[in-house]
Amino acid sequence: xxxxxxxxxxxxxxxxxxxxxxxxxxxxxxxxxxxxxxxxxxxxxxxxxxxxxxxxxxxxxxxxxxxxxxxxxxxxxxxxxxxxxxxxxxxxxxxxxxxxxxxxxxxxxxxxxxxxxxxxxxxxxxxxxxxxxxxxxxxxxxxxxxxxxxxxxxxxxxxxxxxxxxxxxxxxxxxxxxxxxxxxxxxxxxxxxxxxxxxxxxxxxxxxxxxxxxxxxxxxxxxxxxxxxxxxxxxxxxxxxxxxxxxxxxxxxxxxxxxxxxxxxxxxxxxxxxxxxxxxxxxxxxxxxxxxxxxxxxxxxxxxxxxxxxxxxxxxxxxxxxxxx
Amino acid sequence: xxxxxxxxxxxxxxxxxxxxxxxxxxxxxxxxxxxxxxxxxxxxxxxxxxxxxxxxxxxxxxxxxxxxxxxxxxxxxxxxxxxxxxxxxxxxxxxxxxxxxxxxxxxxxxxxxxxxxxxxxxxxxxxxxxxxxxxxxxxxxxxxxxxxxxxxxxxxxxxxxxxxxxxxxxxxxxxxxxxxxxxxxxxxxxxxxxxxxxxxxxxxxxxxxxxxxxxxxxxxxxxxxxxxxxxxxxxxxxxxxxxxxxxxxxxxxxxxxxxxxxxxxxxxxxxxxxxxxxxxxxxxxxxxxxxxxxxxxxxxxxxxxxxxxxxxxxxxxxxxxxxxxxxxxxxxxxxxxxxxxxxxxxxxxxxxxxxxxxxxxxxxxxxxx
Numbered sequence: 243x244x245x246x247x248x249x250x251x252x253x254x255x256x257x258x259x260x261x262x263x264x265x266x267x268x269x270x271x272x273x274x275x276x277x278x279x280x281x282x283x284x285x286x287x288x289x290x291x292x293x294x295x296x297x298x299x300x301x302x303x304x305x306x307x308x309x310x311x312x313x314x315x316x317x318x319x320x321x322x323x324x325x326x327x328x329x330x331x332x333x334x335x336x337x338x339x340x341x342x343x344x345x346x347x348x349x350x351x352x353x354x355x356x357x358x359x360x361x362x363x364x365x366x367x368x369x370x371x372x373x374x375x376x377x378x379x380x381x382x383x384x385x386x387x388x389x390x391x392x393x394x395x396x397x398x399x400x401x402x403x404x405x406x407x408x409x410x411x412x413x414x415x416x417x418x419x420x421x422x423x424x425x426x427x428x429x430x431x432x433x434x435x436x437x438x439x440x441x442x443x444x445x446x447x448x449x450x451x452x453x454x455x456x457x458x459x460x461x462x463x464x465x466x467x468x469x470x471x472x473x474x475x476x477x478x479x480x481x482x483x484x485x486x487x488x489x490x491x492x493x494x495x496x497x498x499x500x501x502x503x504x505x506x507x508x509x510x511x512x513x514x515x516x517x518x519x520x521x522x523x524x525x526x527x528x529x530x531x532x533x534x535x536x537x538x539x540x541x542x543x544x545x546x547x548x549x550x551x552x553x554x555x556x557x558x559x560x561x562x563x564x565x566x567x
Numbered sequence: 568x569x570x571x572x573x574x575x576x577x578x579x580x581x582x583x584x585x586x587x588x589x590x591x592x593x594x595x596x597x598x599x600x601x602x603x604x605x606x607x608x609x610x611x612x613x614x615x616x617x618x619x620x621x622x623x624x625x626x627x628x629x630x631x632x633x634x635x636x637x638x639x640x641x642x643x644x645x646x647x648x649x650x651x652x653x654x655x656x657x658x659x660x661x662x663x664x665x666x667x668x669x670x671x672x673x674x675x676x677x678x679x680x681x682x683x684x685x686x687x688x689x690x691x692x693x694x695x696x697x698x699x700x701x702x703x704x705x706x707x708x709x710x711x712x713x714x715x716x717x718x719x720x721x722x723x724x725x726x727x728x729x730x731x732x733x734x735x736x737x738x739x740x741x742x743x744x745x746x747x748x749x750x751x752x753x754x755x756x757x758x759x760x761x762x763x764x765x766x767x768x769x770x771x772x773x774x775x776x777x778x779x780x781x782x783x784x785x786x787x788x789x790x791x792x793x794x795x796x797x798x799x800x801x802x803x804x805x806x807x808x809x810x811x812x813x814x815x816x817x818x819x820x821x822x823x824x825x826x827x828x829x830x831x832x833x834x835x836x837x838x839x840x841x842x843x844x845x846x847x848x849x850x851x852x853x854x855x856x857x858x859x860x861x862x863x864x865x866x867x868x869x870x871x872x873x874x875x876x877x878x879x880x881x882x883x884x885x886x887x888x889x890x891x892x893x894x895x896x897x898x899x900x901x902x903x904x905x906x907x908x909x910x911x912x913x914x915x916x917x918x919x920x921x922x923x924x925x926x927x928x929x930x931x932x933x934x935x936x
Contacts (some may be wrong), residue, residue: 294771314751315774382787382795412744412800414785497749497786508785514749518788521649522751522777524658524675 272445295534297527306534319531321538323499326510328539331416331491332484333443334425334505340477343428347473348437348461356563363436378493386413386494389421395507405503412496416509419495423487427480434479438472439465471554471564472504479552485543488513512539592886603760612640613887619646619653619666623871626689626806626908627666629804630899634891641887650777657683657874663884665874668753668827669777670853682877686892686916687870689908692809692837693757695820695867698797699724700739705730706820707829709788710858710866713822714766716804717745718773719783724802731877732823739802746796746805749779749786757869758806764857765866806867809837810907826862836865837909846915852922868909875926882928889933896920 298306298319309320350363390413398409446464448466455463466473496508512535521528582786624647631643648656650667657665658679670685694714697706712728715721721728725738748755756777763775785800787793790811797803798817809832812819821829828837843859854870871890879885896919900910911919924934 311780314778315776315778315780363666379791379795382792386796387799410742412785414796414800446734492749492788493792497788498781498784510786518750519778520651522651524651525678526674528778547821 259303261392274536281309290536291533291537291540295530295537298530298534301527306531307538310499310501312515314528317527319527321512321531321535323501324510324515324535325538325542326501327416327495328485328511328542330505331419331423331495331509331511332481334416334420335427335484336477336481338424339427339431339480342424343431343476343480344435344473346428346432347439348465350432351436351439352461353457354388363433366432367429369425370433374426374487374490375493377422377426377490381418381490381494382414385421386418389413389418398506406505408504409506411506411507413495414494414508415506416495417505419491419509419511420505422490422494423484426487426490427483430483431476431480434476435469435473438469438476441472442468474550474554478547481550482543483547485539485546486513488517492517512536512542603804610638610641610890611883611886613881613883614642614916615644615663615829615875615884615888615891617643617645617653617664617666618648618656618662619858619874620668620753620871622650622652622668623666623689623908624897624905625810626906629902629906630664630895633899633902634894635895638890641891643891646704649751654874655877660876661789663875663888666871666872667874668871669756670855670872671766671874683874684877684925686873686896686922687852687854687911687919688873688895689903689910690837690841690856690868691757691801691908692832692840692865692868693754693761693806693811694812694817694832695804695806695822696794696797696812696817697804697820698800698818699703699741699802701737702733704818706736706818706845707823708820709823710736710761710765711921714762714769716743717747717762717782717784718768719745741802744801744803745781745784746787746793746803747781747784748789748793748806749765750788750792752789753869753871754790754806754808755779758867760855761858762869764855769886802881808907809834813907822866824862824864824866825858825860826864828862830863830865832867834904834907834909836863837868838912840864840868841909841915842865842912845912848915848918856880877925877927879928880932885926885928886933889923892926893920893934896923 262311282443302309306321307325308322309318310322311320312323313319314348346366350359350366350388354362372533390411394411394413395409397407398411401407402409407444442465446468447460450460450464491511492514493510495514497510497514498508499510499515500507514530516535520532523532624645625646628929631645631905635641635643645666650669653662653665653667654671654675656662658675660680671683676683681916695706695708699706709728709732712732714723715728722743724741724743729738730736747758754777759769759773759775759779762769762773764770773782785796785803786803790807791805793805794811794815794817797805800836807817811817812832819832821831823829824840839861840856840859843861844854844856844866848854852872856866856868856870859868875888875892879888896911896916903910920934924936926933
């Protein structure tokens with residue numbers, strides 16, 4: 243036992259850069275510089291955004307977050323409708339994409355015959371390679387008219403009493419944007435979830451099966467709990483993509499700066515308003531307000547990432563403990 | 568084995584890059600010296616950069632191309648990044664000329680480090696397109712009705728105001744859905760400037776600009792976003808550039824002009840609108856068409872501008888720039904109609920010439936006198 247430990251120590255020493263060897267030192271320095279670049283870029287980015295947003299922060303203060311006025315002619319700006327549109331469209335997309343992605347991942351990792359696994363996985367991943375402007379155009383010319391003529395009127399006619407399904411329906415709007423976002427984040431979530439499900443050791447599954455568990459029970463009791471950190475990570479990556487997606491959303495969300503109860507109503511996201519207005523803005527308060535929106539989007543993404551990390555740590559460590567014991 | 572493979576492909580890639588560089592260098596060497604322009608001024612060898620408006624990009628590319636054929640010693644690189652970016656870059660002096668669909672405001676001009684001149688190049692019309700059952704073509708609109716539709720006070724296609732403008736047309740009992748450009752654009756500026764002129768309500772509640780706070784409706788990105796949503800939504804009405812509407816065969820409305828006639832948007836009727844303001848051009852050429860006079864004038868139109876510094880710092884660049892502007896206003900006008908832009912009437916060209924003559928290097932005008 244002690245000889246094994248000695249050996250391990252030796253390897254550990256070897257993996258550290260030895261003093262006096264120029265190549266190793268150089269390599270360490272280069273690697274450090276590469277890592278430092280990221281920190282430098284982020285710091286500069288935040289600094290630039292903050293500096294650019296300063297006129298708007300000074301002019302509106304905290305009201306910027308709560309005001310839903312956005313009037314470039316009168317030079318009055320508020321972010322509330324955009325924050326709402328960004329978060330709600332992304333969450334709606336998750337609501338649709340997560341169950342579907344998990345279904346895909348479970349089938350591909352547990353039930354699919356071997357010959358079907360890679361082609362099917364490849365096709366799902368292919369969705370990620372489609373440029374977002376193509377999704378946007380497809381959204382305008384195919385999806386939005388389809389939703390506007392079939393699904394949305396059906397809900398509006400039969401469940402219109404519930405405010406979130408109330409009309410009028412246009413086809414384009416929050417719901418159409420969420421559907422496109424869901425399709426766009428599907429490959430991310432399903433691919434990463436599938437990987438983490440494949441990593442669950444077969445001992446666990448066999449143990450469950452030995453106890454007489456049905457296929458569904460095996461997935462529920464052994465695969466899902468152990469793959470949970472990976473699944474949550476996958477969902478967060480998907481959410482990140484949904485929050486920042488610009489082109490496709492801009493083309494079909496309707497771009498109306500308004501908060502309305504119905505998911506069929508047009509809305510507006512932070513990324514969309516920046517994409518729409520930035521090119522034509524000259525300096526001044528309007529520019530500062532757009533930069534402040536960018537800063538807010540960065541903060542939202544950061545907060546969600548932190549939250550996700552906490553979640554992964556909590557659930558992840560629990561699962562690992564169970565796995566070890 | 569693998570290592571040599573990688574090395575081989577690296578060598579190949581390097582060779583390919585070297586060959587490409589040689590080709591580019593050879594292409595660059597082709598032009599040298601200067602030739603004389605039709606106006607009798609020698610055009611020096613120079614490389615110009617410009618940035619700005621997207622709306623005139625098709626005609627500008629045509630101009631750069633044709634000018635480049637005549638004067639290969641001048642190389643013009645234009646980035647159509649949007650009017651706002653164009654104004655910003657000329658203000659920061661990172662480009663030799665800017666381009667904007669809207670004239671710069673006094674505040675914007677004050678931020679520039681030196682005096683900027685507006686050179687109007689071409690005018691374009693904005694077209695009202697729509698999608699309503701029973702009115703496949705030939706919808707007629709008055710300024711009042713149009714502004715009320717976009718204000719949201721007229722909400723149904725069978726509104727009495729619309730019926731009065733279009734006798735004999737059977738409108739459906741359908742909600743009107745307005746569609747506007749969600750991205751900042753010169754098209755929106757022309758459209759809202761018109762509404763701002765004809766409707767006191769619009770003026771007090773919305774105003775004009777490349778982006779405004781729209782009282783209602785959907786926002787589409789770009790001409791294709793607006794036309795896509797209009798064509799896909801029953802009961803929709805929106806606005807796009809004339810060239811875009813013609814090329815895509817969109818239905819468009821006739822507008823009632825100041826003289827009381829309903830006029831279809833065409834190059835000819837837009838030329839008539841431009842004619843209506845020539846007599847009253849402001850000295851700095853920041854033109855507002857407003858609601859122009861003229862019985863055949865289509866009223867929703869506007870000019871687009873190239874922005875240049877009055878005092879040029881580099882003689883060769885300044886000379887090349889002035890030569891190009893002079894060529895564009897005189898010789899370039901023959902290319903405009905084919906691309907659905909409107910060039911300036913002769914009376915206006917004289918005033919623009921005077922403006923170009925102000926561009927100088929060390930007090931010496933660079934334009935033909």
